[in-house]
Amino acid sequence: MIEIVQLKKVIIQADTEIPLFDNMNFAFQRHTSYAIVGPSGVGKTMLLSLIAGLEKPSSGQILFDKKSIDSVSDITEFRRQHIGIVFQNSNLCEEFTALENVMLPCLLNGLNLELARQESEQALEVCRIANKKNSFPDQLSGGEKQRVALARAIVKKPKILLLDEPTGSLDPKTGIQIADLILQLSKNSEYFILVTHNIELARRFDYIYELKPGGNLEKLD
Template sequence: MIEVKDLCKQFKDGEKMIDVLKKISFTINEGDFVSIVGASGSGKSTLLTIIGGLQEPTSGHVYFKGQDIFADSKEDLAIFRQKHIGFVFQQMHLIPYLTALENVLLPLVPLNMSIEEQLERGRWALEKVGLKGKENRYPDQLSGGEQGRVALARAIVNKPPLILADEPTGNLDSKTGKTIMDLFKELNNEGQTILFITHHPEHANYGNRVFDMQDGLIVESR
């Protein structure tokens, strides 16, 4: 599904160029659950955002089903993200004045889909993550774990083939974090492809593949 080839990313720090990613190459197969672990600053989040098309690499390529995602226009890249990627972040980015259902529906707004279809899809996603009956609650009326479930429902509502998750359990207690991880595993068992960043070793073990990152390199893959 995904091929990352010779991926490099540099940032300018004053007069110096900092190498954040250093010629990284790997593939992700359809149905994989890939966990990425590594110290803060190792390049994990940068790698994830490039694969998701949120920032461009300095050099190298990201292929999705054989297509270089950066070969086309920015408009085409935005359409690619809408169709193919579901994002979940540590800071869940829920809109406080929107209900759980309205938050989940946000990725569907640009799509050619009727209101009835959107509502049906949104309710399906919330039921999928165990929040049936809480569609009309606002984020501050939900627990941290429930907010995490809303964020996950938002990521799957357009049924993307790939979910990219950056420390989605980082701000949750261990019990709630396990609940979220069990949801990810359930989705993966149903065929969902997942690329997941975590600093919890026990959460990394949910993946069928684990990449260890260090100083912009994948130093070990298991």
């Protein structure tokens, strides 16, 4: 389980402290895919950032299988080993090719160059973008970049896969192709959480929750 326990997150806007999440409690179950919807600014990206350890709670905890991960070095290590994340904008390094972008997390994880290359080529294959492995991000379309970003997120076979609006800027047809791919990927990770404004996409996963102001997650049917 990924448990969110009495979580508070205060943000500072124009010198004022605003409680974004106030006493948030939730449990994400293993081998269950979650889609999270909710209005812009309600904190969906913040929630994923907190789970990924990119943001720290103001108070409260996030527990992974009952364990809390508190020290900064532990968080970095935990993220490298166990978390794959696709950001709202695909966030590829412009100066690296598609293949090199995917190899990066492998190298950070201590794989040697040859193994990193093999695993990255495999991940690009799974995401059906291996033909563009030597292209730089600015030579790729939006959908192609999303495929590379997905390959980068899954290359370490992470336990936890977090996707933030992965079909955001795509035309409907490409969006459906990426959604099909994401659905496959969702079955390979232990924990799967996707944030989207696209309710059609959200319906393809086990549960849809709406994030409400203050940090309540309310189940939608």
